[in-house]
Amino acid sequence: MGPLANAIRTRETVLAGAAGMTLRELLDRLEARYGAEFGHRVFRTATPPRALQMHTRIFVNGNAVDDAVLDEPLSTGGSEPGSSDVLIYFMPGASGG
């Protein structure tokens, strides 16, 4: 959403992934699809270890997440309880100026 959507010219996308996929794996796939502009806005560095940008908040199934869960399997139930969907929002803040 916001400046991130403008930068990659996409507001919404659907990805199919195997059960147990981690958030990092998902972000890597999105970066491969949308390029460095996505990576820059989501990861703090271009090279490992890649922590998340502090000003881009990521919500997984309604919960704000941070570096601590980057390598954990994504929880499902995004569209409704019991579903295998994962609903993820990206919302970058900007300091302005």
Added chain:
Amino acid sequence: MAAPNGKGQAVREDRWIPSACTICYGGCSIRAHRVDGTVVKIEGNPASPVGNGKICAKGLAGIMLLYDPNRVNYPLRRTNPKKGMGVDPGWKRITWEEALEEITVRMEKIRAEDPRQLMIQVTTTLAPSSLLFFTFGWAFGTPNMWVAGGGIHCGNGAHAVGGIMHASWSLVPDFKHCNYAIYFGASKGHGAGHASTPNMELAADARVRGMRMVVVDPICNFAASKANEWVPIRVGTDAAMALAMVNCLLNEFGIYDAEYLKSKTNGPYLVRPDGTHARDPQSGKPLVWDVAAGMAKTHDDASVKDAALLGTYTVNGEACRPGFELLREHVKSHSPEWAEKITGVSAATIRRLAREFGDAARVGSTIVLDGVRLPYRPAAAIYFRGAQGHKNSSHICFAIDLLNQVVGAADVVGGALGFNPVCHGHPETGRPRYVPRAERDGLMTPGTWMLPHLPYPPAEPRHPDSMGFIELFPLSHVSPLMASADQEQWWQRFDLPYRPKMLLNYGANSLMSVGNKETVAETLGKFDFIASFDLFLNEFSDFADIILPDASYLEVLDPRPNFPFIFNHPAGPGMWGWPIRQPVAPLTHERRSAREVLLGVAYRMGLGPEMNMALNVFYGLDGPQMLDPKRTYTFEEVADRELQHKFGPEHDLAWFKEHGVITWPKKVEEVYWRPFVDVRVPIYWEFMIGLGAKIRAIAATRGMTFDPAYYSPLPEWLPCPAHEVKDPRYDLYAFYYRDVLHTNGFTMENPWLDEASRMDPYSYRIALNTETARRRGIRDGDTVWIESAAGRRVSGRVRLTEGIHPEGVGIAACAGHWTRHQPVAQGKGVFFNDLLEVDYEHTNPVNLNLDLCAKVRVTK
């Protein structure tokens, strides 16, 4: 039975309503006495630690803002297409629907073309509430948002250094335990600003207790007049004095806290001959030299017994030295005698103050609080607007803060405290919870921050995408290039692919709050369309196309007037308090809360999902309280979710409206957190080397250059442009100071404060040293011209005083309004900012702080 009022009529309502002041950004807790719908008195709320029932003169006078007959009451549309200073816009009253329809249509068009063409401008006076407006910018997709005047005037330097060294927006002495406080250009506890009223009480009690207070400042006013000692200093030279004091501590007196420096700073990190850290080849972590083992180890190796602070060690075939050793050597050339020539403060005084500060710190001592033995360093060095308001603001604040760091007086008992860098949350919910954490190289990053971008680690510099170039200067907050004389030149050189078309303003009067009016007027003239939420028509309004009548702080809801706690919640031991701001008077005329309007505009534009997610980010909402992107909400609903998210369902908005504030005790490990949190702070800013090189690599290709000294890892005194004026006719330094009676230019229309200001000898006059004036034949009360070396002029009456440096010209606040729409303010005082140049040359190339002094001459 209803009691009779003074007119013999029955009183139907007689209530005290808890809320929060916002006549400055201190946000002190208040309660308003409302009788039959009319507010008849405002006083402090004794139930809240944000003031403990105390309130300043400005807060008391807020009632005059509420009922000011010159308020804007209806939406207005300009009819005169010509814009400019003094050009009558030809205001015509329109309906809200007409106003919102035009604004929405224009914004939809801009968003479709390029959302970066929208600029959002907010006032610093109402921060942090005004930052809510940035969420609209996030949702809209523009990077062009700024606090007009804020940042470039108040804290681009101080806030960044506060964040890097104290995980906080600003710092104060631990008033409860500090025995020796030295203030550099600060008035914490003696004037306006962050947690102003609580700090006044704490500072007064500290002085009664015997805290010695030394104020280094060109003018002896709010803080200095109550201090034990005033040290007049040449404007903009504080870094030189601080560096000389650090030199005295380290090289003359040998006073430093080795244990603190080893465990809580990067002082032991080894530095290679090229200035960068020696690193472990595998992990990339900085190395320290373990004296006991006789070998280099990573800084976080638990087996390190004794990390060296001094000496030279061979690592990876290179001679490396600890950062502390380099600091000690660096300051050797900064003798008190050297500093005397720059500052005008005698070497003996500098040496004496350094000795007093070092002795007062009682390095090595401990104290038991709440059964816990803690480091006890009852000395603090404080800096703020006066010291940091210069081109070299980053090094000035860094140099001053090194005084705290070398004696270990940082966020420990008695020392310099950041404003609440640690909070473990309310006992029932554990929220809000934040703690600084170790980031790159084990160095501290704040647990919470006022803005999305944290000060450390700095982001990778990038080719600029915003009008202000903050992507290129990641240690900046706010950029003067948003309204600078040379902005077009830089936009062209950096191929900025768009130009601003529309400005959405919330309460800022940028024509007065940034710099000289001609430059700002020129930048405003570039917008096709300006819409502005305002309480009063002002100088900026002359450039607006639509004016929207805003509700004042006494008419609106805000669920978090004092959060983040690092901004305006009192620091030190005591109670946590989370008050709300709520309407204490009904909205009249056609005034509306700008928050509600903005939310409505977002929904009207189809930006609901983005706006709701931006609000989720701003308020930290998730889980059951997360705003559903698919729904619409009123601002009351958003506020209710924020409060329930932090304090549980039983503490909802209705509970807060009745009680006003929730409180709980602070824990010793929250207040004096430094021993409890495994983080280090940098006394050697190695990261500046790489950062500066990366910025230079981008900037130099476009002809933007800067002195590499600004990016040196150790602080240096660097002159302001004013110090380099060679023309002997310009022999004085003009500066402004924050008047305790006013909040920038915002309160000048308030009749009560105007009355007090007319009784005050300085509020509306120019302070000039008596002897300086005598040599020029100027007498007390004379009208004079202040003319800058760049040819800008302001006029006013002088007040002669011994309480100003002989080379200083002191002007209070942001006065000198010329708009006829503020008849109380019109023509009162002196418009200092008109002397300021607004361009890259006068801007700090690290944090984009604007230089706030001018070399001038004074003539009758």
